[in-house]
Amino acid sequence: MVQYITPRLDASFAALSDATRRGVLEQLGRGDASITELAEKFHMTLTGMKKHVGVLEQAGLVTTEKVGRVRTCKLGRRRLEEEAAWIESYRQLWDTRFDALDEIVEELKQREKVDGRKK
Template identity: 80%
Template sequence: MVQYNETRLDASFAALSDATRRGVLEQLGRADASITDLAEKFHITLTGMKKHVSVLERAGLVTTEKVGRVRTCRLGLRALEEEAAWIERHRGLWSARFDELDKVVEELKRKEKADGRKKTR
């Protein structure tokens, strides 16, 4: 069985749960950006963007570097392999459950159709 670092997963999924933070990750996937640039792009206050970036930073998804008065953000070095593995494992479980449900529904449809033929005779 795969072992997951629950604290890391919690931090990652909490960071990814917000649309603005997901947008920041997409933006940083294209190019590094200052917190000021990100705040302007997402039409939020500098303080609000700093909070979003700190959540992403705690999750290891973003790193920042301050040079002078400018704090530049870039994607973190850590990939989301552990999170992807967790999602894939659960996707597989749900997929198997839905496949079984499909079989039950098809069997019920066959029985219903067969019962309908018996009643009309």
């Protein structure tokens, strides 16, 4: 299995584990926004939104820039390829296991038909 940089994955998945932070990423996908605009959109305090943005920023998913008194947020340059690859490896593992289970179920169905005919 591929080796991954654990702290980076941990930071990404921790950032993505919160619905508000996922919403912030979705919102920033539509365009840059100030922390004030994000706080209003998500009905939270500025302090609360700053904390959420800080978590996203530490994970490299968001960048901020302060111009005067306004801190503008935008999507970070870091993509989620590593996280997607990690998820994909487990998807493939489970696909293989479910395929094997399907084969066992089919085999049992065939045996059941054969055993039913013998009676």
